[in-house]
Amino acid sequence: MAQTDEKERIEQDKRLKNNLSHIKNKIIVISGKGGVGKTTVAVNLAYALSLANKRVGILDIDIHGPNIAKMLGIEQSRAASSEYGIEPIDVLPNLKAISIALLLENQDKPIIWRGPLKMGVIKQFLSDVNWGTLDYLIVDSPPGTGDEPLSAIQLIKDVTGAVIVTTPQDIAILDARKSIYFARELNIPVIGIIENMSGYICPHCHKEVNIFKKGGGESSAKDFKVPFLGSIAFEPEFVELADRGTPFVSFKKELESSKAFTRIVGRIEEFIG
Amino acid sequence: MAQTDEKERIEQDKRLKNNLSHIKNKIIVISGKGGVGKTTVAVNLAYALSLANKRVGILDIDIHGPNIAKMLGIEQSRAASSEYGIEPIDVLPNLKAISIALLLENQDKPIIWRGPLKMGVIKQFLSDVNWGTLDYLIVDSPPGTGDEPLSAIQLIKDVTGAVIVTTPQDIAILDARKSIYFARELNIPVIGIIENMSGYICPHCHKEVNIFKKGGGESSAKDFKVPFLGSIAFEPEFVELADRGTPFVSFKKELESSKAFTRIVGRIEEFIG
Numbered sequence: 001m002a003q004t005d006e007k008e009r010i011e012q013d014k015r016l017k018n019n020l021s022h023i024k025n026k027i028i029v030i031s032g033k034g035g036v037g038k039t040t041v042a043v044n045l046a047y048a049l050s051l052a053n054k055r056v057g058i059l060d061i062d063i064h065g066p067n068i069a070k071m072l073g074i075e076q077s078r079a080a081s082s083e084y085g086i087e088p089i090d091v092l093p094n095l096k097a098i099s100i101a102l103l104l105e106n107q108d109k110p111i112i113w114r115g116p117l118k119m120g121v122i123k124q125f126l127s128d129v130n131w132g133t134l135d136y137l138i139v140d141s142p143p144g145t146g147d148e149p150l151s152a153i154q155l156i157k158d159v160t161g162a163v164i165v166t167t168p169q170d171i172a173i174l175d176a177r178k179s180i181y182f183a184r185e186l187n188i189p190v191i192g193i194i195e196n197m198s199g200y201i202c203p204h205c206h207k208e209v210n211i212f213k214k215g216g217g218e219s220s221a222k223d224f225k226v227p228f229l230g231s232i233a234f235e236p237e238f239v240e241l242a243d244r245g246t247p248f249v250s251f252k253k254e255l256e257s258s259k260a261f262t263r264i265v266g267r268i269e270e271f272i273g
Numbered sequence: 274m275a276q277t278d279e280k281e282r283i284e285q286d287k288r289l290k291n292n293l294s295h296i297k298n299k300i301i302v303i304s305g306k307g308g309v310g311k312t313t314v315a316v317n318l319a320y321a322l323s324l325a326n327k328r329v330g331i332l333d334i335d336i337h338g339p340n341i342a343k344m345l346g347i348e349q350s351r352a353a354s355s356e357y358g359i360e361p362i363d364v365l366p367n368l369k370a371i372s373i374a375l376l377l378e379n380q381d382k383p384i385i386w387r388g389p390l391k392m393g394v395i396k397q398f399l400s401d402v403n404w405g406t407l408d409y410l411i412v413d414s415p416p417g418t419g420d421e422p423l424s425a426i427q428l429i430k431d432v433t434g435a436v437i438v439t440t441p442q443d444i445a446i447l448d449a450r451k452s453i454y455f456a457r458e459l460n461i462p463v464i465g466i467i468e469n470m471s472g473y474i475c476p477h478c479h480k481e482v483n484i485f486k487k488g489g490g491e492s493s494a495k496d497f498k499v500p501f502l503g504s505i506a507f508e509p510e511f512v513e514l515a516d517r518g519t520p521f522v523s524f525k526k527e528l529e530s531s532k533a534f535t536r537i538v539g540r541i542e543e544f545i546g
Contacts, residue, residue: 032337032338032383033307033308033338033340034306034307034308034309034338034415034416035306035307035308035309035416035440036307036308062417063417063419064305064416064417064418064419064451065305065306065307065416065417065448065451067306067444067447067448070443070444070447071444107447108447108450108451108454109451109454110305110418110451110452110454110455110458111418112418112423112455112458112459113419114388114419114420114423115387115388115389115419115420116388118419142307142416142417143307143308143337143338143415143416144335144337144338144415145337145383145384145385146336146337146386146387146388146391146419146420147387147388147419147420150385150387167308170343171340171343171344174340174343174380174381175338175340177381178337178338178381178382178383179383181381181382181383182383182385185383185385186385200484202475202477202478202480202482203482204475204478204480204482205475205477205478205480207475207477207478209473209475209476209477211473211484211507234484
């Protein structure tokens with residue numbers, strides 16, 4: 001029995017290595033604090049790259065709050081198995097996604113799992129999902145520096161870099177600093193910091209309101225000598241679009257935030273060279 | 274060696290049981306999604322109860338993003354040991370707090386721990402912190418249904434109930450439903466749902482803006498037949514006050530959100546009866 005387990009583990013490690021060898025860049029999106037728009041950034045980053053003709057996969061490693069499927073408008077789809085493994089859901093011809101939400105019967109039910117079980121699922125997502133050849137795998141993490149990002153980073157081994165998402169208020173910044181230390185501790189390059197929800201335009205009077213203050217992300221980037229990728233203003237169309245499953249970079253190109261996002265993607269591609 | 278470990282475990286379990294026997298009500302504040310204001314709710318709930326002359330403790334079980342100390346303005350304090358165990362920090366004469374942030378040297382450094390280590394710390398917070406006699410212990414969790422809330426609930430055993438915090442947008446509501454299932458699965462009464470960031474008053478034109486839409490928390494409560502405790506509007510003074518470490522219920526009684534909060538506390542006390 002123990003021998004069979006060991007054999008299966010070795011087989012899985014082989015599949016993992018083989019699978020990852022066809023993926024050129026692996027970017028992990030992290031944040032210290034929850035609710036800063038990590039998933040919005042991950043989804044729009046993946047979309048923007050795929051619109052630029054890259055082959056992109058998006059992997060949701062948030063096991064307790066998997067929102068990638070809903071934000072991509074594929075929450076009714078269910079991933080099936082084939083002779084090549086678990087088939088990810090095609091969002092666009094060159095954009096695939098996998099999430100625990102795409103494997104569950106009932107999306108209301110929570111996953112009440114401890115760390116080791118979560119690690120097992122994340123390993124399967126890397127070893128047994130038929131990603132094929134990709135230019136980019138975007139990994140969307142839950143907030144914090146716990147089991148999920150730690151597992152993903154240790155399993156992937158050659159992570160290209162981390163994108164750190166924050167909002168401008170002090171408490172989020174305090175947590176973003178933790179994310180920088182986390183990346184350094186694990187020897188992952190920090191691609192840069194994105195300041196999300198940076199200012200808000202009132203739809204009635206069109207004046208700017210700094211709901212969460214402003215500029216904290218940029219000054220933090222300076223303090224820690226990591227690149228600042230840009231700030232994205234808070235536009236209410238976001239929430240609407242995210243809830244309807246339509247990433248704004250593709251559907252609302254005229255939004256200030258879409259333009260900001262296109263610049264950010266340019267900087268990320270520059271970093272990767 | 275194994276015997277000493279076993280003896281120490283039995284001793285710790287005794288201390289835990291004894292400690293908890295002096296705490297009347299144990300309320301856990303949870304949310305499916307991050308960034309919905311769980312910590313703000315926990316801190317203001319604790320403050321409001323202590324202003325009503327209750328003896329209150331606040332326990333931060335968010336190990337990766339511990340923000341209780343900063344929000345209470347005690348982030349410069351460090352918890353010390355005494356003959357009675359770890360001494361929590363006194364925020365008010367009848368309000369004590371403990372958080373991993375109050376035990377760390379450098380607040381920028383992240384805790385890169387997996388589940389079992391986190392469970393160990395949470396157990397210590399319950400068994401070895403000198404809480405004394407309390408009317409309420411408010412437990413602030415990280416988002417999701419993972420190791421931390423699971424550990425706390427299993428260790429406390431007789432949790433009085435869960436307060437579920439959400440924002441009104443669909444994605445947060447989806448995750449809040451998971452929290453309800455989570456509580457039910459673990460046999461904890463749901464005290465109710467709080468809808469946070471429900472509308473925003475523009476400081477320029479004073480018109481209301483529904484940044485995250487509105488009403489999702491209330492309709493979710495109805496669907497699941499759990500009490501709706503109230504909605505709290507988004508006021509920019511919040512962010513300022515939270516960053517400065519001054520809970521709004523105590524310092525800004527004239528704010529709409531403070532009044533909403535006082536009503537919520539009334540409903541919670543009614544539930545507990």
